[in-house]
Amino acid sequence: MSLEPQELIELKSKIGRDPTSTELQIIAAEWSEHCSYKSSKKHLKMLPMKGPLVIQEKGYDSGVLDVGGGYVITAHIESHNHPSAVEPYGGAATGVGGVIRDILSTGTRPIAILNGLRFGNIEKDQQARWLFKNAVTGIADYGNCLGIPTIGGEVEFDDCYQNYALVDVAAVGFGKKENLIKNHAKKGDLVVLLGGSTGRDGMGGSQFASDSLESEDRSAVQIPDPFIEKLIIEAILEARNHKLINAMKDLGGGGLSCAVSEIVDTLEVGIEMDVDMVHTRESNMHPDEIMISESQERMLIITSKTKLKKLQEICKKFRITCSVIGHIKSDNQMHVKKGKKTFANLPTDVVVNVTLLDLPSKKPVYLKTIEKEKKLKSISDYSKIMMSFLGAPNIASKIWVYGQYDHEVGIRTVIKPGHDASVLRLDNGKFLSIKIDGNPKQCYINPREGAIGCFEEACRNVVCTGAKPIGMLDHLQFGNPKDPEIFWTFLESLKGLTDFANYFKIPCIGGKVSLYNETPLGSIKPTPLIGVLGLIDKKPLIPQKITEGDCLVIVGDTKDEMGGSEYFEYVHKFVGGKCPSVNFVESKKNMKTVLKVIQSQLLKSVHDCSKGGLAVAISELCMMNQIGCKISLENVPGEKLDIDRILFSESHSRYLLILDKKNLKKLEIILKKNKVSFKLIGKFMGDKIQFTKGIKSIIDLRVDMAQKTWINSLKDLVLHG
């Protein structure tokens, strides 16, 4: 752990003396990129954070939305990339644990987990397979043990993540508004550390997350203990019910240093704490180590003296340790002692306020030519291509993943993983729909349009269930920000997201920035990940079984936008071409109209059209429902395009509507009235997926064969190479 030379000078001038070693450690942790957001903070302010449903309280680590009837939803997203890249099982598991504690710290019960996973090429690379397999097991073992359903997510493989892993976890909490912790503290209140013991594992993790992986600081690995996390959840919720918690914060990156300084600064008080009171795992830990250890499964609670006994009783019941490590003072100082001896005594505002950077940015050179297309080999047999495409790791069903996650515990999961967004029922009679999406292939080609695309895709998924988007979570993952070209891609993505959020009035309720994601091959592609939460007031659209004779209508135009498409990259090994872009006006119109037709109950189901294009989206419907479909490509609305473009373009704002034939007329009336571009393009029947253009057959596949490949290919790859 170290400070940059100029940061050390700054620190000295702020406190007017040389810092002690403990002070240096505390500052290095808190001023690290991971904790301080020093490179990104200035710019993140551009995202709209307010909205009619957003509840803003001081000291919350997760976003809070009022969903009516006296209830709130909380949500947050985090990543655990560096640890997962060296220890995928423990790294991914503790990633789940970390974000769960963010949810818990507001006083709400965690009710759902989502995960976004990225690895190298699992077809070629055994290391990528190993990372993937163990990260999934890590998430499964942790979430399943907690009894919090992992209800959705996404998985993607790309060469840019070679020997690396992105493991993003989002979590949702639910509770009564009146039970939210209103963080407050007054002089004499007690500061209690609760949960797992503090050890040397995970030393310097936040620094580690901000360094590139080359140094491979392997001591920064944390061992997951989901059992103790489960007990912490129950103990804290019971303490909440007894109103024993004045203020609360989870321990994450930077350990005690960050948790203590941040909470005390937010509450505008001071603290005096004694490291000897911290329950440690190993003897002889130095105060520096205790202050920066990132041992998992710990929470910090501020309580009143009179409430301590009851809090201790609750901890005892759940067999977890709690230690009073200090008390609140009114002097705005962070005073760290060991017994009588002072090891650090810093003004809290110095600790938490790093000088924000305004890093230079420059448009990357590669972007000048990337949208130019090269001549591709022509395809003679689309059926054959389609069959192997359905088994491509990025297209294949992710059932091998979500089948290992308990996605039903808590008995809220109305729409289970395997469709578009997942839907939970809430105690106020409403429903919450949620999905996370990313697309580094498109973000690489056009960081702005790519990021907007992820946002729109997540919205689309939520809309498919009948939900109106009410909040967004963003997770911005990039390489080294000191490289102006990388920083430019960061800014472009952020601006795109901001524009979309403003236009659609979807507030950003939380997010995270992860920088310095570097692999032996260089920086990762820009990988923003967007989570969208949607609310359904009445009834979600639960996909009904598609049967013989049902109609398939597409809403939205298909355009010549093949850049970053799975087809270009997987089939033609070509990175480039025009990135799909979202037309805001059209996007809004389509969203609103689809929600309207869902409400009028004309549809059996709606599926969004995204990765792999129309060809994949329709095949998914067929395979999930085990029914064939006849599609006339000449009817697909949009520009006049070659066959491969109609099949595989990943243009946004497109929805596939499935309905009983008897509702077709009524549907067409609504769609026409709302002036959206749409067309009846197919009919479900038989047992074959058949794409035709005019009288020419383009693709002809047996559903059962296609399904076998699609369902099993990921599992086979992982288990048998």
Next chain:
Amino acid sequence: MATFNVQVIIENKPGISDPEGDTILNDLVLKGTHKTVSKIKTAKMLKFTIKEKDKKTAESKIQEICDELRIYNPVVSKVSVVVFDA
């Protein structure tokens, strides 16, 4: 060529916590009548049957397998290999 039994023990490196061992100790053993136990560590064991020309080759082969195939993750675990005559 001879057949050997090889025991591979995979355990957490020193200093890395072992929540499972702690739970077995605190919630099972110490709750009973046996208070003389002070620590429990868990480990995983794999017993290989292998045909090689001698003990030494058997040992180095197994070590190779463990490293190459990532039977354990050296970041958190260590492995020890003991060869027995079958």
Next chain:
Amino acid sequence: MATFNVQVIIENKPGISDPEGDTILNDLVLKGTHKTVSKIKTAKMLKFTIKEKDKKTAESKIQEICDELRIYNPVVSKVSVVVFDA
């Protein structure tokens, strides 16, 4: 009183299948270049630290713990106990 390290190995009884061992063998080891391995069996190991007056007592105490507390499930597993001086 002396301190002893006791290794407890819990493994399947003969005849009980071991899918994990089979999977490591077939999907990992035999897929690679190491064809001399013919069998892999998995087991679980617990390392106890115990204070008793002598080796024999340590061993019988641990055996008792294993039986009484069902450290292993006798329906499918057997246990072996080895005592080392600490």
Next chain:
Amino acid sequence: MKVGVVVFPGSNCDRDMYHVLTDVFNLDTQYYWHEKSLPKNIDAVILPGGFSYGDRLRAGVIAAHSPIIKDIQKMAEKGIPILGVCNGFQILVESGLLPGVLLKNESLNFMCEWINLIVENNKTPFTNQFKLHEKIPIPIANGEGRYYVDDNTLKQLKKKNQIVFRYSQVVNGSSNRIAGVCNPAGNVVGMMPHPERAVESEINPVDNKPSSLIFESLMVKMGVVN
């Protein structure tokens, strides 16, 4: 009628079970922490799913040593209906109240999916409303759900009609596709699948009626309904 839901450290389907018993079936339900004792006048006891003690050492084994198990043993002898679901089943097995053992699934993975059960014994307090061989669509969610008994015990189980549920197809490698068993008296039943996840149509993608019969059977047995 009073039903107890036993909560162990790490239980995580306790609240789901409680919700179903109270909100769906209107039963007088109470949680019992594993260190407490059960009242004499209780009419039925349910051990819910979850990961008691984090499934450490072996699913269910540590919880099987909880103080409350002694009470449960007494109730079992008295013929009071006792149901263990998932981890609850594992605990009943590890505490010797039910025969057999639950091993890691053959896939070696945790499995969360909907499967079909077949009712093999409709004489227990939890199955008396089923037709014999009736099919129940229901979800499983477990890592150690492979039921194992040796051939002799299996013969015994068949003879004494102790196999309560079977999977309609091979799911995890269980002996004889067994998904649930009972004690010889029939009042203690353990099952791996989760009926509490299948009784409300809102979250049941198939058909919620059959799973409800598990709870309705109990109510009939207790004379709450007929």
